[in-house]
Amino acid sequence: MSNSVFVPGHITGFFTIENHEIKLKKGSCGAGFLLSKGVKTTISPCDKLIIDVNQGDSTVIDEVLSILEIDANFKITQDIQLPIGAGFGTSAASALSLTLALNEFLNLGYSEELCGQIAHMAEVNLGGGLGDVIAQTGKGLVLRTKPGAPGIGEIKSFNEKVFIGWKTFGGIETSSVISNPHQKEVITSAGEKYVGLFEDEPTLENFLDFSQNFSRDIGLMSDEVKNLIDYFNSSSDILGSSMAMLGNTVFAFAYDEDVLKNLNVENLNIDELNNIGIVYD
Structure with missing residues (x-):
């Protein structure tokens, strides 16, 4: 069976x-x-x-x-x-x-x-x-x-009812980043700051703000990723946008799925926050 x-x-x-x-x-x-x-x-x-x-x-x-x-x-x-x-x-x-x-x-x-x-x-x-x-x-x-x-x-x-738009421009070799001593130091220094702040106030808004600040702080953002983040954030209906760690990928959050559908982003994928988790079938 x-x-x-x-x-x-x-x-x-x-x-x-x-x-x-x-x-x-x-x-x-x-x-x-x-x-x-x-x-x-x-x-x-x-x-x-x-x-x-x-x-x-x-x-x-x-x-x-x-x-x-x-x-x-x-x-x-x-x-x-x-x-x-x-x-x-x-x-x-x-x-x-x-x-x-x-x-x-x-x-x-x-x-x-x-x-x-x-x-x-x-x-x-x-x-x-x-x-x-x-x-x-x-x-x-x-x-x-x-x-x-x-x-x-x-x-x-933390459960939230929110939709996610994402687009990827390719991968980043995770092992090459996490094994680089200088990159590890930069990531961990910035990460400790935002993890501490988020623990104090774990809101959706803070997650999105801290994610974007972190992605800029560590310097792994490509021009195409930065441009798309800026485009997402130009919409008042987008809750926030940032870069996926570690990938050449951008994500944005919105409460209304139609907000993401109406964006001028080619090949934008729309998903939903998963509040269920692992599923056995």
């Missing part, structure tokens, strides 16, 4: 980089939000191991299978609904949805927390995101108050 697990995509607005020699304690603090699109993993009976991914390769899947030391036959189907490598947390969603789906399909008996730790380990091993997995166990706006994997790090979730 087949089973599926959906994990929402996650965009970070501002963050710190928290290194630790213990991989499960390595991570980040910061704030971001969950999308209604993400990654859905389906496990089906099969007489051999088949991996079917609609975009990208099987690197994340191979890493999770290696950590779990699974040698069995079944079919893994992954529907990745967002661009890869552009700040949407797709590799974390891939790892987490796969681990949760395998746990159910194979009756491994693991807790959701342990599955999250396995997914976090896969992310760290591959040099990907440092906080997406734990954020993807939350709902709506997510503040990461303590770094690390689920069960070690800590988060707070």
